[in-house]
Amino acid sequence: MQPNVTVPITDVSLHHFKAACSACSLRELCLPLGLSQDEMNKLDTIINQRIPVKRGEYLFRAGDPFRSLYAIRTGFFKTCVVSEDGREQVTGFQMSGELIGLDAISTETHACDAIALEDCEVCELPFSKIESLSRDIPALQLHFYKVMSREIVRDQGVMLLLGNMRAEERLAAFLINLSQRLAARGFSAVGFHLRMTREEIGSYLGLKLETVSRTLSKFQADGLITVQNKQIELVDLPAIKRLLTGCQGAHS
Amino acid sequence: MQPNVTVPITDVSLHHFKAACSACSLRELCLPLGLSQDEMNKLDTIINQRIPVKRGEYLFRAGDPFRSLYAIRTGFFKTCVVSEDGREQVTGFQMSGELIGLDAISTETHACDAIALEDCEVCELPFSKIESLSRDIPALQLHFYKVMSREIVRDQGVMLLLGNMRAEERLAAFLINLSQRLAARGFSAVGFHLRMTREEIGSYLGLKLETVSRTLSKFQADGLITVQNKQIELVDLPAIKRLLTGCQGAHS
DNA sequence: CGAACCGGTTGATCAAGGTCAATACCGTCA
DNA sequence: TGACGGTATTGACCTTGATCAACCGGTTCG
Numbered sequence: 001m002q003p004n005v006t007v008p009i010t011d012v013s014l015h016h017f018k019a020a021c022s023a024c025s026l027r028e029l030c031l032p033l034g035l036s037q038d039e040m041n042k043l044d045t046i047i048n049q050r051i052p053v054k055r056g057e058y059l060f061r062a063g064d065p066f067r068s069l070y071a072i073r074t075g076f077f078k079t080c081v082v083s084e085d086g087r088e089q090v091t092g093f094q095m096s097g098e099l100i101g102l103d104a105i106s107t108e109t110h111a112c113d114a115i116a117l118e119d120c121e122v123c124e125l126p127f128s129k130i131e132s133l134s135r136d137i138p139a140l141q142l143h144f145y146k147v148m149s150r151e152i153v154r155d156q157g158v159m160l161l162l163g164n165m166r167a168e169e170r171l172a173a174f175l176i177n178l179s180q181r182l183a184a185r186g187f188s189a190v191g192f193h194l195r196m197t198r199e200e201i202g203s204y205l206g207l208k209l210e211t212v213s214r215t216l217s218k219f220q221a222d223g224l225i226t227v228q229n230k231q232i233e234l235v236d237l238p239a240i241k242r243l244l245t246g247c248q249g250a251h252s
Numbered sequence: 253m254q255p256n257v258t259v260p261i262t263d264v265s266l267h268h269f270k271a272a273c274s275a276c277s278l279r280e281l282c283l284p285l286g287l288s289q290d291e292m293n294k295l296d297t298i299i300n301q302r303i304p305v306k307r308g309e310y311l312f313r314a315g316d317p318f319r320s321l322y323a324i325r326t327g328f329f330k331t332c333v334v335s336e337d338g339r340e341q342v343t344g345f346q347m348s349g350e351l352i353g354l355d356a357i358s359t360e361t362h363a364c365d366a367i368a369l370e371d372c373e374v375c376e377l378p379f380s381k382i383e384s385l386s387r388d389i390p391a392l393q394l395h396f397y398k399v400m401s402r403e404i405v406r407d408q409g410v411m412l413l414l415g416n417m418r419a420e421e422r423l424a425a426f427l428i429n430l431s432q433r434l435a436a437r438g439f440s441a442v443g444f445h446l447r448m449t450r451e452e453i454g455s456y457l458g459l460k461l462e463t464v465s466r467t468l469s470k471f472q473a474d475g476l477i478t479v480q481n482k483q484i485e486l487v488d489l490p491a492i493k494r495l496l497t498g499c500q501g502a503h504s
Numbered sequence: 505c506g507a508a509c510c511g512g513t514t515g516a517t518c519a520a521g522g523t524c525a526a527t528a529c530c531g532t533c534a
Numbered sequence: 535t536g537a538c539g540g541t542a543t544t545g546a547c548c549t550t551g552a553t554c555a556a557c558c559g560g561t562t563c564g
Contacts (some may be wrong), residue, residue: 017507020436039442040562049323060311068541070291070326081408081409081411081412083412083416083499086495089408089411089412089415089416091408091411091412091509102400102401102404103401103405103408104395104401104402104403105398105400105401106398106399106404106405107402107405108534111405111408112408113412122471122513125308131393131394131397132390134391134393135387135393138383138384138387141383141386141387141393142383143282144397145357145383145396145400146357147358148267148354148357148397148400148404149354149355149357149358149359150359151358151404152354152355152358152359152400152403152404152407153355153358153359153363155407155408155410155411156333156343156355156407157333157361158407158411159333159341159343159407159410159414160333160335160339160343162411162415162458163414163455163456163457163458164339164341164458166519166520167520169473174338184396196373197540197541197542198542198543200540203415204417205523206414206415207521208521208523209522209541209542210521210523210524210542210543210544211520211522212542213541213542213543213544214345214521214543216543217544227390227544229530229548230541231540245336245337336564372544418550419550419551441546449510449511449512450511450512451511459552460552460553461511461512461549462512462514462551462552462553463511463551463552465511465512465513465514466513466514466551468513468515470515481511481512481559481560489528
């Protein structure tokens with residue numbers, strides 16, 4: 001059970017380690033290339049950096065008024081929508097360098113919950129300031145258009161997965177996607193620790209947790225992976241990818 | 253079979269009925285409120301209006317270079333992604349006042365096909381001009397942020413549908429969604445003509461065409477709707493909505 | 505006109521994955 | 535350290551929707 005606490009964004013929490021975007025190792029993941037020093041400085045003044053979020057805490061909840069986007073600096077989040085009768089659909093797992101909260105712009109109200117799957121640090125981007133700054137910095141405006149567009153493309157990939165793929169294909173797509181995103185951040189592409197439960201994976205993939213568990217066991221029996229609880233090794237990555245050929249490999 | 257023709261956007265096709273955005277009945281659907289006359293005029297100069305697209309034609313295809321967004325003026329489109337092995341996932345059905353092509357911004361390449369389900373007219377919005385104009389008109393920039401955000405929220409709703417709902421719930425959600433969007437455009441909320449085939453509905457909903465057909469027949473047998481080929485009457489709308497309670501009704 | 509074709513409906517059967525249940529495992533904390 | 539709660543695995547069985555197939559009714563076209 002996740003404790004029902006929404007992390008308070010207090011002024012106090014902003015002053016630990018005020019670190020500049022220009023010095024951030026995630027710069028190339030969450031900012032456009034080629035900003036001038038002056039533009040970087042402007043960004044630094046509007047972004048509240050290194051806000052800690054503890055495992056299990058909500059960064060925001062569906063229904064919360066929208067004020068800011070959040071860039072994940074370290075850690076791992078899930079976002080999910082919950083239907084009236086309690087069915088939960090995980091809509092994504094986000095890791096460092098990724099932006100969450102985009103769904104809230106349209107209605108000025110968050111449309112989903114964002115929950116930390118481990119202790120995290122995020123940067124807060126007050127949207128009104130992003131709006132005005134992105135008028136002054138064309139590259140920034142384009143960057144946000146692109147980030148949102150990328151999210152739409154990712155969602156289309158998830159729809160393809162949920163609409164067309166069988167359990168094994170879904171799991172394979174999931175593992176490969178994680179692997180690629182971790183590799184892009186300098187982590188191993190073949191060995192990693194899952195931050196989410198089988199149930200959360202299942203919810204994301206439109207499967208029940210038992211099916212996730214069974215399918216992982218089958219992959220292990222087939223020599224594709226090894227599983228030890230949340231520790232995964234992709235033993236035969238090409239074979240896993242082969243499970244997907246014809247399914248339009250990536251969903252970002 | 254859809255003919256394999258991509259509609260050519262020629263200079264010639266732009267001069268039929270050059271009608272201004274300011275005079276367009278869809279203004280409140282596709283533009284922000286409260287633009288000045290001057291701002292409207294600027295918009296009018298960059299938008300190529302009333303481009304005809306015949307039924308079955310592709311407005312764009314996955315892989316096409318991205319140049320423009322398109323606002324649908326009249327008619328009905330589907331967008332779909334196709335996997336290597338030919339499995340097609342319909343990602344949405346779009347009607348007048350809606351914007352398509354947003355997925356192409358991120359990679360500057362269209363990520364899906366857009367196909368006219370009937371004879372249509374679209375307005376072309378060259379993206380580079382949108383980009384610069386939206387820097388001059390803050391309301392326009394915000395508008396595009398919101399439109400993209402709304403698409404993300406819609407996609408989350410589809411994920412919930414595909415991940416959690418059973419066939420009857422999916423169909424009910426689909427019918428209610430269509431009904432609401434048609435009503436918002438001044439058409440009847442209870443009687444309408446489907447522009448898409450059972451197969452396309454099935455692809456969108458993650459079902460096979462036989463299941464769509466059976467489920468519609470069952471709804472008719474239960475007195476919820478009447479079906480005659482593509483003509484649908486929602487006889488007992490409250491009951492249809494009840495099928496959905498607990499599923500977070502709308503997906504936009 | 506008739507043949508072919510497309511879209512739709514309906515039935516019989518099947519299999520993937522869901523459900524229910526028992527058990528095992530692991531980390532946490534008293 | 536040992537007990538507990540949340541998580542994971544595995545088995546037996548069942549349900550939903552997929553698959554395969556026959557058939558119908560329009561429309562198109564030779």
